[in-house]
Amino acid sequence: MEYSSNYLANMCGFHRCRPNWLQSCASIKWFTACYGVTSLLTSSLSMYMVSQITTIERQFGFSSTRSGQLMACNDIGFSAFVLIASYSANKVNIPRFLCLSTILYGISGILCSVPHFLHPPQPLGADVNRTDTQLRRSLNETRNFSAHVQTQSDGTGNSNSGTVALALIAIGMVLQGVGKAPRSPMAGKYLDDNTKPRETGFYMGIIQTLAIFGPAIAYGLGGLFSQVYVTLEPVEIHPRDPRWIGAWWLGFLVFGVAAIVFAVPLALFPSSFCATPKVAANRAPREQCCRRTLKDVIGIFTSSYRTLRIREYSLLLVANILNVIGYSAFMSFAPKYLEVQFNMPPWTSNVILGAFGIPAVCIGTFGGGLLTRKLKLTPSRCSLVMFLPQIPCLILTFVTMLLYCDQPRIHNWAQQRSNFLPAPCGGDRICSNNFLPVCAGNGVNYFSPCHAGCSEGTHFKFTNCTCVETGEVSPGLCKFDNCDKLWWVVAVNFVGTVLGASVMMPSFIFNLRIVPDKLKSMSIGISSLAISLFAFLPGPVIGGMLVDAACILWTGEGDARGSCSFYDNSALRNNIYGFGISCRAGAIVLMAVIVCLTWHMDKWPGRKHKAEVDFVYESHIRGQEDALVAKDAAL
Template sequence: MNGSTQPDIAGPSGDVSTPRHDATSTREPTKDELCCGFICCHPRCLQRFASLKVFILVVCLLLCFSAAALAVFEGLVTTIETRYQLSASEIGLSASMFTAGTAVSTVIVTHFGGRPTSRRPVWIGLGGLCLAVGAALHALPQFVFPPYQLPSSVLLESSSDNSSEVRGGLCSANSGTGDDASCDSEEQQILRDNNIAYIIIVVGQILLGVGYGPLVPLTLAYVDDNAARGTTGLASGILESMFGLGAIVGFQIASAVVSLWVDFYRVDAATWSGLTPRDHDWVGAWWLGMIIEAIVFFVLALPLFGFPRRLPRSHKEKDEDPPKAEAIGLGEDGNGHVNTSALKDLKDWPGSIWRLLKNVIFLLACLSFITEGALIYSLAAFFPKYMQVQFGLDVFMANLIAGFAFVPPWAVGALIGGIIVKKFSPGIQGSAAIGVVSAVLACTFAVALMFVGCDNPRIAGVTVGYQGHDLGPTTSLESACNTDCSCPSETAFSPHCGPDGVTYFSSCHAGCAKMTENKTYTDCSCLMPDPATASSDVTVSPPPATLTFGHCPYACTNKGAFIALMVLWAITLSSATSPRIIVIVSSVPPSDKSFALGISRVLMLLIGSLPFPFLYGAYIDSACFVWQTLCGQRGSCVIYDIEQFRRTIYGLTTALIAVQCLAFAAIWLIARVRASRSGNYTQEHKVAETKAVGKDSAQTAPSDG
């Protein structure tokens, strides 16, 4: 989802990829190097696919679905949290592991896969298989561990037999909580299973990152080897567009699979009867999206193993092209000789790195790049969750909005920035000025987003007191009206709505002793009568207060304004993408341009994308009112302080954008000072020359006469 330019594989010299044809080699390419096929089989029918267009099509689909896999995971964050009792910081850590895998594989695989004798499509195919394994690992816990168990108070809602389930959700002084008794066996096993499942998911995220990392660099190198000059830039743009398209596809896949119950294929439908995808307790078939992704990755990876090291048509057409210097690390040329150009580049690396570290403008541009990476990866990871928590949306609607309110505007902003740069051709100072304006506008919208949202819903014992009493200094689900009910602990969150518009943690916490056939509750000791039905005539008794399943509806009309501000925020912030690249390439020597772009991306991954999803998750956890617990261990958050949630997310976002604004402002100031000094020097030099010429003329004037 990142709209920034992904650097080609290059060393400090700025040269990209391998020579199209080794001018020093006298041997003819072998059949294996020029023909489509697998191992020693090269049937004639496959040779029609030995085309650069076919290769780019396959890789584009692979990139599209790799972005979709991330979007599927991000779109189902709340579902995964509920299923395996994970906190937001744990989800953020797993997202960071994707970045770690990407950074490691980009360095290692592009070194070996970038050698002139390597068969790059095979390395890309291995990346596709790694993506398939990573996606399959995400779904593995679903088939290894027992089916998901609903909390007892939720089972009451979906059970037609109240004999054994009633005690879990109704007020009963003799029932006991039962939590401590079961914690020694079944619940402890569930806790262990959840911990193992989380480890498997993290490993899956790492493998997704490992598979994704080398796709774009090796693809661009292969295209550059086999296409006409100037085609690589077009291919880069096409590949980058796949990230936005893939994110939209992934969010829609997430919306589709969540409509199915998580264990629809192995448990009786009566298990979840009475629940719908709009209910808080619904857990959708999140794993199905990853199964789809794994199958697609596997199918797309296989053809890549059949592409030759060099395409035959390009080989015939490009024999006369002058070879370009190899710049992908140590390797061998077509004759098996050591690549001395690569050795030279390797020796130049320390000097190039030192030049970049001394370049203040480059470092400031990297700082702005780091903040952008932190924002993109962090907000993308939690944006659907934010929509669900803040506006009470179901997973389907949250993903639908995320797919069209975040990704397309970001692409539009990047396009606008590119058009501005192309039209006005700004230098460092002009590009920095565009970055400042972009950051100021984005910061303004981020501040506005801190105040556009919903108020906390009225939840007894959490945001309001029981029976109209004042809420104490801390959250407490117990009150005098339910003390004797022996309610289950916070492991059984099942919201119920009272006639007074207050949501209760469960029917037991509302003090309800009976349930009717139509699934409403009566004899609820904690409920206040509905003011609308209360009569001033003391001789007329008001109807008994009843409780119904689900959250109480609450009015929040700010969703449209939030989406509009979010779209404007994404457009303005992403419009600085192209100006930032102009600053980087204009502030370094020509020989360091590609290397500078690569270093800036590595810094963005390691300092921005790696730690900040976890940091965002930790800040989100700090806004939790009530945690779901299992055997005394904290699981997922069941009730958030949505006002603090909003301030936390966009407060941190505002701070990061402010840092970006300061970085661009510092670049503008430094560039202006340097330009001023250069102008003064030039002017003084011209004045001195004029005086010297005048003096010489005065001295020679008498003799001329």
């Protein structure tokens, strides 16, 4: 008899190097700790892109649609490799494979930061040290104070810089998706194979809890790095200045390097902690392998067809896709939405989302899980638990849509359309169309320093402005001092997010139990793949298109059109929330149908007693424990 493993294979180390002092770490607890840290870093890196959308668009001149396509690249890589990774879980050394996937994550983060080094923006310090001769030229020339913002929005002024940046970040996001694909199925299998059945959920819960805090860290560090200028030089302009570009690349670099460093310990764990060697299976002939592979492929399609034939499962799948696509479209541009609607710098929106959005998801998820544990969920009760929170969520979305600040008003620009640009306050001036809003001390916004009648100044302060009583203006739109709707929006969204997240666990339970036992894994796989392909993949792209549809002024013209400089706030709000409301309303209709179909169902398919629903795999776990006891008794 030939063995596929020996004593060394169950020890921590690499190849023949397995020192005794390292064996104190040869436990599932240490693996959970090491893998939990990597999950924290990888989830942070995945969400960090969302926190820096505005900054990246400003440096490289991306539209929001293009930014959405970049974020969707993550799910392209994930969808392409998730089935391959799941199939390979039984054939590879899982800890080392997880190590490689985390290293790939780190490489993707570093790759996303490379465009900054290839095409760095022009340092503002160089402009400060120059004489102000150019700024004091006659305003009859088209060169004026706002010329600098055009250079910044195009990156380095080279049209190729945006293309190179787009390609590198897209490749990095695809690699992120590839690295994400094996993590959940392989980590779950490794924990399940090396722990007692009842402990698997406990260790997975620790890992998932750490991963949930990743987005909070991403938003927190994103807010911190957004307050640092992109070149890391001290500058006199502030983050509210429309020319401000935060150090977006720092986060990709920090998370990328940290992921690579903390991935290394994973490779030192054994493929199994079991002391008893497993008997190696004899290799089957090639013809038999081919027939088995063909049979497996046919079996996958057959099982998928049988799963999708279950009406309740298919209806819930479509309802979940509708809910997730609306959520994904909004959350992909949530920082930008807050920045535009409430005239705040990027760092503030990141801090708000990190401080309130992520805790709301945690509370809702925990509450939903607690509810599924306390209640004896029959199909009818479970469908009601999924359906009822959707109605207040829809109402709260309507309420949030009605909480907003007024559109920023620009002097002499009543219509606020790109084909009706404002005239300078003095009729004898000719100003360019480059948009660089400035704020006067009396709270009046001007299209640019030229439109305010300014003839002197630096890039940080404009003086001798004939149209302003104080004679000077500062860059950026005036603050919304008379609008207090922001915290109402935060509070209402917090409650809505808690309610929405509370449905996640009941939905998971329903998906798992409404199908026969043999189709449980297939139901989870189909649900994950369908939501990734039809919700998370198109969601950011749709969100970007909705944001771009509300744009009034663009940097560049025609084919060289870059990022948006000024939005119609009402159109942006209606587009984002209108799409979300439509998706949620469709999901509510489908869930109402599910409630009707399961109204008289008092037990799950294949179960004899309706009380047999306290835990997901309770009957399976008990069966395995009884089998182990019988085996020990026989020995």
